[in-house]
Amino acid sequence: MTKYKINMKKPFVLAIAAGLLTVMSCNNQNNVTVGDFASYPAYTKGDLGLTYTPQASTIKLWAPSADCVQLNVYDQGSESEAIETIQMERGAKGTWSATLKGDRKGQFYTFQVTTEGKTLSETPGVWNKAVGVNGLRAAIIDLADTNPEGWAEDKHVEVKNYTDIVIYEMHHRDFSISDNSGITNKGKFLALTEKGTLTPEGLASGIDHLKELGITHVHILPSYDYGSIDEAHLEQGNYNWGYDPKNYNVPEGGYSTNPFAPEVRIREMKQMVQALHEAGIGVIMDVVYNHTFVNDESNFSLTVPGYYYRQTEEGDYSNASGCGNETASERPMVRHYIVESVKYWANEFHIDGFRFDLMAIHDIETMNTVRQELDKINPGIFVYGEGWMASSTPLPAEQQASKHNGMKFPRIAVFSDDIRDGLRGEWMSAGEGGFATGKVTQRQKESIKFGVVGATQHPQVDYSKVNYSGAPYANNPVEVINYVSCHDDECLRDKIDMVAKDATPAQRKRMDLLAQTIVMTSQGVPFIFCGEELYRTKQHIRNTYNLPDEINRIDWSHKAKYADVFAYYKGLIQMRRQHPAFRMATTEQVVENLHFVDSPEGTVVYTLNGAAVGDEWSEVYVVLNGNRGGVNVQLPVGEWNIVCEDGKMQLDEPRAFGGGEFWVHGTSALIAFRK
């Protein structure tokens, strides 16, 4: 039996204070051994939560360890007194149900579970799809009412190979909150629906900017309902990344124009997806099923105490997330919950991809099930995650969806911290640089090569010298995310400032460009952090998860100020999207068509056989020079066209070069092709 402790003191007292214990009359009728989670029968019929019709609303809950469950009905989403309280009826396999007659649209409800003689706090349950302000009460709505005009025609974006994807990771507030964003719905889902917005200098901002940049998918930071922002007081303008899940199947109210009206946040998020789809851009959600915002007071704990979380041997919450708890995906109803939640977002909101936070906390079987179920909806839906965790877990290592086990969950990608830190320096040592900043040791160089081959098996990579991984972790390049920065830690410009203090501002900018050149030309799936293309800064602050907009926001005046940086990023993305040589889908193709060439110290040089993968560039020559100084390289004699040199992209006007000795400037890339 799994031991677990739950602290019921507080909810018990609250229940007494609310006078609710008096209406409870229930015996210990449950058929399970409380705390022995294996004795809890799974229920996967698909009707948990609300089933709404204008004639009646049926509400169902899975709570096998409950002695009884009370349903409280309200006419408001917060604060008001219950207008009705109903004892739910016990059904099969640990379920409880109640039917409310008549059209209940616009009403709200909570559950109150009594288990082991104790009555827990109210909860909107775990299967709710709509909530009132701050996600305290579930809402009765008709989901069909939330569809924007034309929603039936809205489709997932089409993806052939995941390596065709270029990901842009953004926070809603970062992207639009600045005074100079030109956007009206600042910090809202609707910001991404506004076309024709401009920076003060008259350049495209908002969604038009994304189209101009050429990315294929936007990865939005947590946008389910999270707990750290008071939705009733949005005028306070508080900021949070949102890694504190509350209601998994409901959009966050803080990003809507009215968090009190349950249907508004749903409709507005759909409008956002629709607008991005119309622009040809997919939407990826950052999902955080690995932990919840609170422990005993989470919707999970208030429904089936202990079940949704792993426990230590002492019976406490284990804490692989570093946030106070970790979920137990290996238990049938937790796995079922995660899988159904992902399917719901994909079906109801037409979401095109999922980024799993601390994915190694989840077990491999759960991730494989997620992949299989999404394939039934659309195989182009992309799944990736962090192949690590924040602390230790009771889940055995061989079951963890970690990058070290990456080959056991095919077609799901993991982030490559190997190339990231190879490029910029190790995350735990603030002053340490990487290949792009001029630290060009064998370790950095091999970590770059590891990234170039998309974390796959390649005969010319010495895996023993790679940063953190002694072996490849991708079956194919579609299973790795190459990146140099994301919301975590310093943004790229800040990191370079900190590790290359001796360099001039111009040199540091070149380091930024070189780093992203390597990200965009490597095999695998490239990923950039919002605003890097505008040379953003976060004032050299490492962890900005709850800091004010002043630190986190994009300053749109940078688009004119750093026009050279933007043009370079845009050119890089354009080159990648036009040339399949940079986006091979299989390891076999990479092994056959990507060859490293002997090269001077501090450089990585390789050729690509474009012809073999249908590229009009039959041969591509790539020189990555991490040295601060220039080096001579020898190109074979031939009719080369140089599209990138000395920190400039010149895709539309390549320079002709007949081969032979070529001077590659310090901290820059050379990219040349032959037809």
Ligand code: CA
């Ligand atoms: Ca919220």
